């Protein structure tokens with residue numbers, strides 16, 4: 001399964017979410033799930049924000065190699081499931097790519113809660129830690145849901 005995680009800039013939330021989900025999946029042998037991330041308004045090639053890198057480093061994850069990617073039609077077309085950090089991101093994507101609307105959802109709603117993943121951009125370390133915690137909980141719930149429907153990931 002190909003999962004695409006989308007936020008605004010692809011330098012904070014979706015970059016952290018991709019890395020956290022990959023860390024969770026690394027504990028599972030023989031998985032076939034791949035995860036990518038992109039931004040609605042990403043400056044292509046931009047590195048992850050320094051605070052996102054710092055907070056991920058504390059969790060044993062390096063975001064040094066991350067480069068922001070603008071969300072484009074081919075990326076969405078290649079994905080089985082597209083999860084956005086905010087409702088307006090989903091709305092924008094669905095407007096731009098109505099043929100793929102059926103597979104575009106909001107991350108928190110899909111993971112069993114609701115609302116937007118708050119934007120940490122410009123915040124301090126505490127704000128980024130809170131965002132990483134929020135993402136961790138949502139991704140654990142997401143992977144549990146996918147395991148129930150898809151089997152081993």
Ligand SMILES: N[C@@H](Cc1ccc(OP(=O)(O)O)cc1)C(=O)O
Nearest residue numbers: 007008009010011012013014121
């Ligand atoms: N506000 C930024 C854009 C931006 C916004 C949010 C942001 O965070 P995320 O990667 O989580 O969408 C990143 C970048 C700018 O003016 O360039």
